[in-house]
Amino acid sequence: MTLTNNDLRKLLEDMIYIRTFEDRLRINFAAGAIPGFVHLGIGQEAIMAGICFNLQDGDTIGASHREHGVLLCRGIGGDKLMAELYGKRTGICKGKGGSMHAGDLEKSTLGCNGILGSAQTIINGFSFAHKFRKDGKLAVTVFGDGASNRGEFHEGLNFASIWNLPTIYFICNNGYAISVPKSKQNKVDDLSARGAAYGVPGIQIDGNDIFAVLEATEEAFKRARAGGGPTLIEAKTYRWRGHFEGDPDIYRDQEEKDFWMAKCPIRRFEKYLLDHEVMTQAEIDGIWKSASDRVDGHQKFAEESPWPDRDDLLRDVYYCDEGSVQA
Numbered sequence: 013m014t015l016t017n018n019d020l021r022k023l024l025e026d027m028i029y030i031r032t033f034e035d036r037l038r039i040n041f042a043a044g045a046i047p048g049f050v051h052l053g054i055g056q057e058a059i060m061a062g063i064c065f066n067l068q069d070g071d072t073i074g075a076s077h078r079e080h081g082v083l084l085c086r087g088i089g090g091d092k093l094m095a096e097l098y099g100k101r102t103g104i105c106k107g108k109g110g111s112m113h114a115g116d117l118e119k120s121t122l123g124c125n126g127i128l129g130s131a132q133t134i135i136n137g138f139s140f141a142h143k144f145r146k147d148g149k150l151a152v153t154v155f156g157d158g159a160s161n162r163g164e165f166h167e168g169l170n171f172a173s174i175w176n177l178p179t180i181y182f183i184c185n186n187g188y189a190i191s192v193p194k195s196k197q198n199k200v201d202d203l204s205a206r207g208a209a210y211g212v213p214g215i216q217i218d219g220n221d222i223f224a225v226l227e228a229t230e231e232a233f234k235r236a237r238a239g240g241g242p243t244l245i246e247a248k249t250y251r252w253r254g255h256f257e258g259d260p261d262i263y264r265d266q267e268e269k270d271f272w273m274a275k276c277p278i279r280r281f282e283k284y285l286l287d288h289e290v291m292t293q294a295e296i297d298g299i300w301k302s303a304s305d306r307v308d309g310h311q312k313f314a315e316e317s318p319w320p321d322r323d324d325l326l327r328d329v330y331y332c333d334e335g336s337v338q339a
């Protein structure tokens with residue numbers, strides 16, 4: 013695909029912004045400022061930025077518990093996301109969703125589902141709607157290697173195939189489901205091979221290579237928009253942090269972590285940009301600095317925001333689209 017220097021700069025900015033935002037979550041969670049669970053996607057930035065780069069407005073994306081980066085790239089706004097994670101009333105879900113349920117339907121960006129696998133069937137409702145309305149849009153579901161062992165993944169992929177739906181199944185294979193390594197989850201080397209069982213093209217890529225993510229999604233999205241049906245993409249990657257913040261992470265050795273940290277998707281992309289003289293080190297340093305300033309602002313906004321009122325407790329518990337209710 014052809015990328016301009018502005019495209020390359022935007023991709024690097026997005027990846028650095030995600031890393032900086034999440035690194036701040038790491039620090040602030042440890043300081044006790046963030047309630048609930050937080051799962052960080054540090055090390056998986058190329059996947060989040062790459063998928064979102066190729067999405068159009070109106071395409072639906074449903075990510076999982078580790079993809080704050082998707083929310084940022086979809087333009088939900090760092091203030092509203094940080095406030096949500098802090099449980100504040102100014103959050104995108106008024107502080108009631110937290111890290112795992114933050115989403116914004118107005119930006120066609122779904123919150124995550126606490127039940128692993130269920131999002132892989134639900135997503136087809138959105139892609140079916142896109143197909144039914146003939147709006148040329150698609151729906152992507154982003155989930156982990158662990159979730160790909162749930163029955164709903166298989167059911168959903170088969171359904172998308174038989175209905176020829178514009179659904180993209182994107183597996184972030186980071187090698188672990190909590191403490192269980194992939195080798196103990198299943199005996200399939202390539203999760204992408206599972207597509208063949210349902211007549212769906214399956215492709216495996218290096219999830220730490222932004223260009224591989226861009227190429228795979230560009231092709232899959234093009235096929236989906238043209239009525240060619242679903243694609244299964246497996247991106248191999250690694251999470252640098254434990255499963256959740258606070259996880260003692262005793263099931264992975266340092267050698268393995270060092271191996272993957274040396275394959276940092278951001279450093280790798282920066283090297284490409286420097287080697288090809290697209291950017292100077294000073295420009296890259298400037299991007300890190302401005303990401304840090306932006307995140308300072310989000311943190312301040314979240315810290316200074318009010319808590320939800322006691323009266324808010326039972327508001328928004330049920331959603332009712334009044335237009336569809338028959339008198």
Ligand SMILES: Cc1ncc(C[n+]2csc(CCOP(=O)(O)OP(=O)(O)O)c2C)c(N)n1
Nearest residue numbers: 078126127128156157158159186188189190
């Ligand atoms: C049906 C179900 N079983 C178990 C869990 C608990 N759980 C939460 S995350 C997780 C592991 C997910 O692993 P993976 O899908 O690989 O995603 P990753 O955390 O590696 O990004 C599990 C088992 C759950 N949320 N839902």
Ligand SMILES: [Mg+2]
Nearest residue numbers: 156157186188
């Ligand atoms: Mg995993």
